[in-house]
Amino acid sequence: MSTAGLERDQLNGLLRVLSAATFLIFFQAFMVAPLIPRLSTLFAVPVEIIGLIEPAYLIPYGLATLVYGPLSDRLGPRSIILGSLILFIAVTGLTATVRSASGMVVLRLLTGLGASGVVPISLALIGDLFPFHERGRPLGWLFGAIAGGMGFGSTAGALLEPFIGWQGLFLGVAALSAVVLILLLPYRSLLETRAQGAAPATAGQLLRAYGSLLSSARGARTYAYVLFNGIFHSGIYTWLGVYFARRYGLSEVGIGLALLGYGLPGFLFGPTIGRLADRWGRSQLIPVGLAIGGISAALLALDLPVIAAAVIVTTLSLGYDMTQPLLAGIVTDLSPKRGLAMGLNVFTLFTGFGLGSLVFSGFLRLGLSTAYVSFGVAALLAGVLAIRLFRSEGRPQANTETP
Secondary structure, three states: OOOOOOOHHHHHHHHHHHHHHHHHHHHHHHHOHHHHHHHHHHHOOOHHHHOOHHHHHHHHHHHHHHHHHHHHHHHOHHHHHHHHHHHHHHHHHHHOOOOOHHHHHHHHHHHHHHHOOOHHHHHHHHHHHOOHHHOHHHHHHHHHHHHHHHHHHHHHHHHHHHHHHHHHHHHHHHHHHHHHHHHHHHHHHHHOOOOOOOOOOOHHHHHHHHHHHHHOHHHHHHHHHHHHHHHHHHHHHHOHHHHHHHHHOOOHHHHHHHOOOOOHHHHHHHHHHHHHHHHHOHHHHHHHHHHHHHHHHHHOOOOOOHHHHHHHHHHHHHHHHOOHHHHHHHHOOOOOOHHHHHHHHHHHHHHHHHHHHHHHHHHHOOOHHHHHHHHHHHHHHHHHHHHHHOOOOOOHHHOOOOO
16 A cells, blocks of 8 residues: 555654554563563572563464464454554553462463564554555664664663562553553554455465465565574574673673663664665665674674673674564565564564574583574575575565565
8 A cells, every 4th residue: 555645744653653562562571581580589489480471472472473463454453453552551560460470471471462463463554554665664663663672671671670670660561551552542544554354264264375475485585584583683682691691790780781782773773774675675685684693693702802792782683673674574565465474474583583592502502602603604604595585675666576
C-alpha cells in the first residue's frame, strides 16, 4: 500500500508511538537478566531455577508470532497490536506482585505471549504503510528502538534495582506502556490497513503458506541468514557477562556499564542505516554488517584493555544493526501476507537466539578465545557468501526479483 493520501505527519506520529512501545517491550525483556542473582536470593532458589524466566519468555514469544502473524492478516493489525499491548501491560504490572519463583516463571511465559503481538506485527505494518523503496527509514526507527531497549534494559536492570527494587522496574514499564497505549489510540485507523480474510484458514494451509515462503530462493536465503544472525549475536551477547567477569573481574554494575554500548548504534543511527539501505540497496550493507560483527567477535579473543573491549561491544552491535533490519525489510517484500512472513521471521530469529547460547557454550569448552575466534570466522565467511547471495537486493527501486 502506498503512502499516497496519508498525511506524512500522521505516519511519523504513529511510527514514534510504535517505536516507544517497541523500546519498552525490549527494555523489559533485557532488564530481567541482571535481576536473576537478586531473585535467586529473594525466592531462595538456585540461579539455575530462577534463570528459567529467560527461556520462559523467549520461547513463547517466538512461537506465538507464528499464530499472531496469520491472525493479523485475517483480523487486521489493529486487533493484534492493541490486544497484545493490553495483555503485556496487565501481566507486566502483575509480575510486581509475584511471591515465588514458579509464579515468576509463569508470568514471564504469559508476558512473552502478550508482548509478541506488538513488535512483529508493527514491522509487518510498515510493509502496508510504506512502499519497498521507502521502508528502510521506518524499519530503522523500530529496530533502533529494539536496539535501544536491549542496551538500556540490560544496564538499567543492574543500576536501578538497588534504588527502586525489582518490583519498581516492572511497575514502571507497565505504567509507561499504558501511556503509550493511550497515545496509540488516535492512530487506530492507520493500524487497520490490511484486507481481512487473507490468511490461511486451516493448519494445513498455514503450513503450506510457511513452506511457500521457504521454497523460493529469496525466502530461503533470507530466513537462513536471519537464523544465522540470531545464533551469532545471541551466542556472543549471552556470554558477554561471563567474559567481562572472568577476564576483567567486573561486578554486576560494571558488566552493565560495559554492555551499555550494545544497542547504541541502532538507537542513534537506525533510521540513517535504513535510509542508506533505501538509497544504496541491501546487497552492499548486509555483507559489511556481517564483516563488522565477525571482526568484532574475533577481536574479543585478544588481551585488550577493558575500555577497548567495551568499544568492541558497540561495534558488535553495529554489525547487528546493519544486518537484521535490512533482512526484515526483505521479509516484508516476500509475500503480500506480511503478517505471516514477519511471524516466520521472528520465530526464526528467536530460534536462533535460543540456539546461539547453546552453540557458544559448546565452544566455551575449548576456551573463551577459541569461541570468539570461531564465531568471528563464521560471520566473516557468511559475509563473503552474502556478497553473491544478496547481489539481487540492490537499490529497491531496481529490484526485479519477485517474491
